[in-house]
Amino acid sequence: MIPEFGHFALIAGLLLSIALAVLPMAGSYTARPLWMETGRPLALGVFGFILIAFICLTISFVQSDFTVKYVVQNSNSILPVFYKVTAVWGGHEGSILLWLLMQAGWAAAVALFGRQLPSELAARVLSVLGMVLIGFLLFILLTSNPFDRLIPFPPVEGTDLNPLLQDPGMIFHPPLLYMGYVGFSIAFAFAIAALLGGQLDAVWARWARPWTVVAWGCLTLGIALGSWWAYYELGWGGWWFWDPSENAALMPWLVGTALLHSLAVTEKRGLFKSWTILLAIFAFSLSLLGTFLIRSGVITSVHAFANDPLRGSFILMFLAVIIGLSLLLFALRAPAVSARSVFSFRSLETFLLGNNILLILMMAMVLTGTLYPMVADALNLGKISVGPPFFNLFFVPLTVVLCLLLGMGIHANWKDSRWDKLLSAWRLPFLAALIIALVWPLAFDHYHWGGVLGIFVGAWVFTSSIGDILVKTRNADSFVAGLKRQRPSYYGMHIAHIGVAVVVLGVVMTTVYSVEKDLRMGAGDRYTVAGYDFEFGGIRLVNGPNYRATEGILHVSKDGEPVAELLPQKRNYLSGGNTMTEAAIDAGLFRDIHVALGEPMDPTNPSGDWAVRLQYKAFMMWLWLGALMMATGGGIAVADKRYRKAKAARQVSVSGKVATA
Incomplete structure (x- = not known):
């Protein structure tokens, strides 16, 4: 009954979405406040029913209900519970249901946290979101129903979740990606509502x-x-x-x-x-x-x-x-x-x-x-x-x-800026970025002019942001007092821009200064890559929850001092028979040591020599750190109090600085 209950919840969500698309919009044009106010409970109701459907599908996976076609296609009884949950969005039907959950969640968020919106604008925004929900609910019900049954002859066992997706990263990657995708529907709904209202x-x-x-x-x-x-x-x-x-x-x-x-x-x-x-x-x-x-x-x-x-x-x-x-x-x-x-x-x-x-x-x-x-x-x-x-x-x-x-x-x-003030503001950041770009590559074994240009570009964004903060605080009684004068959106803007600089620097450094070697290695073999010594200690067999793996053992040292023991694997999954490569990484702020195990040079003798890829990845972590700073900057900007206050006035000041988080 759980799959049928989930299917019913989707149908109920569709009916409420139709009401959401019609009633608030009609109320905004007929000046009926009660109709306009229906948008908020309807949006919450749609989210509630889609959440019920999502929970029903998750229960079907956890219980290994192989009467459900989608569960058969993306799970099996030996799949760890951890991955049974992520398998909910590991295939087409479940990913569309996740999309729908995010879409309904955004609409519910507008209904809950947008109470200070003008009633007509809120009604039209929620109605537009209801129209979008109708499209996706029709799509999932007509073409991609995750609750289709295999009755009366269900299989005894399911297939498997794609081994590439059997990873902890799959918990966060699709939901965050979909939240971004679907989140732009809010800006779209505001734009359409503004066009409809002429405001x-x-x-x-x-x-x-x-x-x-x-x-x-x-x-x-x-x-x-x-x-x-x-x-x-x-x-x-x-x-x-x-x-x-x-x-x-x-x-x-x-x-x-x-x-x-x-x-x-x-x-x-x-x-x-x-x-x-x-x-x-x-x-x-x-x-x-x-x-x-x-x-x-x-x-x-x-x-x-x-x-x-x-x-x-x-x-x-x-x-x-x-x-x-x-x-x-x-x-x-x-x-x-x-x-x-x-x-x-x-x-x-x-x-x-x-x-x-x-x-x-x-x-x-x-x-x-x-x-x-x-x-x-x-x-x-x-x-x-x-x-x-x-x-x-x-x-x-x-x-x-x-x-x-x-x-x-x-x-x-x-509106306008004076050339002398602009040139004065640009001078020190430009010189600082130029010095950084010329000096930084000296720490590496070769001087790359493309790298110099890339480092200059990233350093220019960084020094410009720092320079602007210093300018804003220099006339205050103290540096701390100067910092307090600025709004959170101002700092959000600069943190996001510095994040861009960090990403650019990471891309340049890892592109120009990384080293990669594909080698044949047997037990006891040693190779040096980018100053790091790699000793191959052979291979061993490892049993996982739903796979068997051949695991390589590599001891990494530098200048005679041990750095890490890396254990790359070749995994063979029991259900589907797929073989996957699991790299081993020793991550650091300024470099990663990345090792991947290839194939045995003699398939009849897996304990012999293997193909091994050894990589020194310069500043790789800066890519993720910069992206995190960009998103953090956006979050700080949203914390600005002025976004939580109703604004009755239509005219805003034309002076001041923008907070482009």
């Missing part, structure tokens, strides 16, 4: 901004966790592969970053209204596009769960409806969106606009490289592969320019 002023931007920041922070963490998972789980030692599924998450992140900055300008100056509306529409549309790419079967990836054309067609039609109706509404309301104001090319607005254009160009490049092979294949133009060289050719120089503008814009004022 395209700074007030709606102030309401929408904290929700967008939270979604952006979740997506940042989700992408970083996915990159970290690929780094240690796939055994290659890489952190980004320009895989279509990776690109599907990167594109809405780029547009979401532009949206954050555009919302700041709309809030502070009442400008970029059209730009902000379009970015909100495209951020959510790109999230839906990523869903289409991963769920439709048009790509092959560990993340691509579905291969049913019906599912892909449904999502594609849903995406067309979302984009088409949104752009039509925007076109009809375009005259009301226009804003008139004057600002100099030396102003903060100009730098933010330049950065946003670069972010959109980067997104367009990723979109082109991701979709072109699929379009070419569909038009019978042949199989075309677009790999890292294409993406790096465009992405790297655009990132350099983006970071340069970021560091310059930090010191600019609204």
Whole structure:
């Protein structure tokens, strides 16, 4: 009965979503407060029913209910309970249910924490979210029902969860990624509600901004966790592969970053209204596009769960409806969106606009490289592969320019800035960044001019942020008093920007100064890589809860002092017979030692020589640390008190600095 109860909960959620889409919207146009107020309990009701469905599916997995088709496809009785829970979203149907849970959760959060919103705006926002929920509930009920039964002849045993997904990282990576994806629906709903009401002023931007920041922070963490998972789980030692599924998450992140900055300008100056509306529409549309790419079967990836054309067609039609109706509404309301104001090319607005254009160009490049092979294949133009060289050719120089503008814009004022003050503010950060870029590579065994440029770019963003903080505190009675004068959003902005600098430095250092060796090693063999001595101590057999593994033993030392004992594995999973590589990593703040076990050189003698990959990864942890700082900066910005206060006034001050978290 538990699966039937979950199925019923989804149907009930659909019925409530229909009411959510209709009643509050109708109330906002007929001036009926009671109808508008129904949005909050309806949103909470939808979340409650979808949560019940999710719990029912989780119970089915934990109990190994093999009468449920989805459980059979993604679990078995010997799978640890820990992974039975993560298997709930390890396949297509469960991942869509997780998406729905996140979508309903965001709507419930708006209902609970948006009580200070104007009633008409809140009603329209919740109604738009109800429409989105209808689309996904129809999708899961018509094409991807996770509660389908295998009755009357269920199998005795299930298959298995993909071994690549049997990892603790799978607990956090998909939920965070989906929270980011789905979170952009809030910005989308605010934009559509503002268009419907014609209230395209700074007030709606102030309401929408904290929700967008939270979604952006979740997506940042989700992408970083996915990159970290690929780094240690796939055994290659890489952190980004320009895989279509990776690109599907990167594109809405780029547009979401532009949206954050555009919302700041709309809030502070009442400008970029059209730009902000379009970015909100495209951020959510790109999230839906990523869903289409991963769920439709048009790509092959560990993340691509579905291969049913019906599912892909449904999502594609849903995406067309979302984009088409949104752009039509925007076109009809375009005259009301226009804003008139004057600002100099030396102003903060100009730098933010330049950065946003670069972010959109980067997104367009990723979109082109991701979709072109699929379009070419569909038009019978042949199989075309677009790999890292294409993406790096465009992405790297655009990132350099983006970071340069970021560091310059930090010191600019609204409307206009004086050249002498800008040059004075840029001088010391520029010199400090230049010295860092020229001196830092001296610590390594070779001087790489590409590395010098990359270090300069990252150091420039860092020193510019620190320089601006020092300027803001220099006239106070004390440094601490100066720090207290600034709002949390100001520090959130700088922490996020410093996080960007840390990521850039990590990317540059690990790209230029990492060392990789593929070797043949037998018991007692020793090799030196980047100053570290590796001694192969042979192999041994290890039994896991649902796998058997061949484990290599490597003793790592430096200058005669022991550093670590690394135990890479080749795992053979009992249920499906899949063989997976488990790398062993000794992680540090400035370097990682990464070891992966390949194949035995003589398959008939597994205790003999093995292929082993030894890697020295410079500053790899900085990638994850920088992403964490970026998300933390967003969280601090959201803590700003002004986002928790109702703003009745339509006019906002045009002075001051932006907090672009």
